[in-house]
Amino acid sequence: MKMNKVREQISQVFLESLKENELPWKKGWITERPYNAVSNTEYRGVNSFWLSCAAEQKGYSDPRWCTFKQAKDKGWKVKKGEHGTQVEFWSMYDTETKKKLTGRELNLLKKELGEDFYERVKPISSVYTVFNAEQIEGIPKREKTQEPVKSDELLYKRDTLIKNMEFTFHEGGNRAFYRSGDDSVTLPQMEQFRSIYDYMSVFLHESGHATGHESRLNRDLSGGFGSQKYAREELRAEIASAFTSQELELGEMAAEHMDNHKAYIQSWIEVLEKEPQELFAAIRDAEKISDYLIEKGEFFPEKQQRAELDMQKQQYVTEHQRNL
Numbered sequence: 001m002k003m004n005k006v007r008e009q010i011s012q013v014f015l016e017s018l019k020e021n022e023l024p025w026k027k028g029w030i031t032e033r034p035y036n037a038v039s040n041t042e043y044r045g046v047n048s049f050w051l052s053c054a055a056e057q058k059g060y061s062d063p064r065w066c067t068f069k070q071a072k073d074k075g076w077k078v079k080k081g082e083h084g085t086q087v088e089f090w091s092m093y094d095t096e097t098k099k100k101l102t103g104r105e106l107n108l109l110k111k112e113l114g115e116d117f118y119e120r121v122k123p124i125s126s127v128y129t130v131f132n133a134e135q136i137e138g139i140p141k142r143e144k145t146q147e148p149v150k151s152d153e154l155l156y157k158r159d160t161l162i163k164n165m166e167f168t169f170h171e172g173g174n175r176a177f178y179r180s181g182d183d184s185v186t187l188p189q190m191e192q193f194r195s196i197y198d199y200m201s202v203f204l205h206e207s208g209h210a211t212g213h214e215s216r217l218n219r220d221l222s223g224g225f226g227s228q229k230y231a232r233e234e235l236r237a238e239i240a241s242a243f244t245s246q247e248l249e250l251g252e253m254a255a256e257h258m259d260n261h262k263a264y265i266q267s268w269i270e271v272l273e274k275e276p277q278e279l280f281a282a283i284r285d286a287e288k289i290s291d292y293l294i295e296k297g298e299f300f301p302e303k304q305q306r307a308e309l310d311m312q313k314q315q316y317v318t319e320h321q322r323n324l
Contacts, residue, residue, distance in 0.1 A: 078131050079137055166215075231268055
C-alpha cells in the first residue's frame with residue numbers, strides 16, 4: 001500500500017535520525033502526550049509519535065495542538081509566518097450510505113454484513129495541519145490536569161504490573177533483558193541507574209517484550225540477535241517504552257541503557273529502508289503494548305475505556321487492509 005505524504009515525511013525523518021545514530025526520543029520528548037487544545041483529546045499512534053518528534057525538534061514545551069480553523073473559532077490567532085505540522089485521521093466510511101460511521105454503527109454493520117463488511121466499508125484517511133499552542137496568540141495559559149506519578153507510587157505500580165502480567169522478575173548483574181523461555185525479566189539493581197525514572201523506562205522496555213508472550217499479545221519472539229525479526233521486536237519495545245514513559249511523565253528516555261545501541265540502530269535502518277511501512281506497523285503495535293502495560297500496571301484506570309475504543313477502531317482499519 002502506497003504511503004501518504006505524512007507517512008513518507010515521518011519515515012524519512014526517522015531514518016535520518018537513525019543514520020545520525022540518534023533516536024527521536026533520545027534527548028527527551030515533551031513529558032506529556034500531545035493533545036488537541038479544543039477537544040482535549042489525546043493524539044495516539046502515528047500522530048502522537050509525530051507530534052512528539054516535531055515538538056522536540058522545534059523546542060515546544062506545550063503539548064497542545066489544534067487546526068487553524070479551531071484556533072480561529074476560539075478567537076485565537078496563528079502567528080504570522082508559522083508553519084503547521086500535518087497529522088492523519090482515519091475514519092470508517094460506508095460506501096453505500098456515503099457517510100462516516102460511529103463505533104456503534106460499525107459494530108452493528110459488521111454483524112449484519114459478515115464478510116461483505118469489507119466490500120462495503122472502507123477506511124479513509126484525511127490529512128490535517130495543526131499548530132502548537134506556542135505558535136498561537138490568545139490561547140489561554142495551560143492548566144495541568146494530571147500530576148506525574150511519584151517515585152514511590154511507580155514502584156508500587158511496577159509490582160502491580162509484574163503481578164498482573166505474571167512473569168518472573170529478577171534484579172542483579174549488568175544487563176537488562178527479557179527471556180521468553182522462562183518468561184522472565186531481569187534488570188540491574190536499581191542503584192545502578194541514574195534515577196527511578198531511568199530504571200522504570202528500562203523496566204517498561206523489557207516488560208514490553210514480555211507482552212509478546214503467547215499468553216498475552218502473542219507476537220513472534222523467535223528472532224535471534226541481529227535478525228530482522230529481532231530488529232522488529234526491539235523497535236516495538238523501544239517505541240512502546242517511549243510512549244508509556246511519556247504517558248507517565250517520566251521525562252528523559254534512558255536510551256543509553258539499551259545494550260548494543262548502535263547495533264539496534266543499524267538493524268532498524270536495514271529493515272526500514274527495505275520496508276518503510278514497518279515503522280508504522282511498529283508504532284501501531286507499540287501503542288497496543290503501551291496500553292497493555294498501563295492497564296496491567298493499573299496506572300490510569302479511567303483511561304482504559306478510551307484506549308479500548310481506539311484499539312477497536314484501529315482493528316477495523318487493520319482488518320480491512322488485510323482483506324484488500
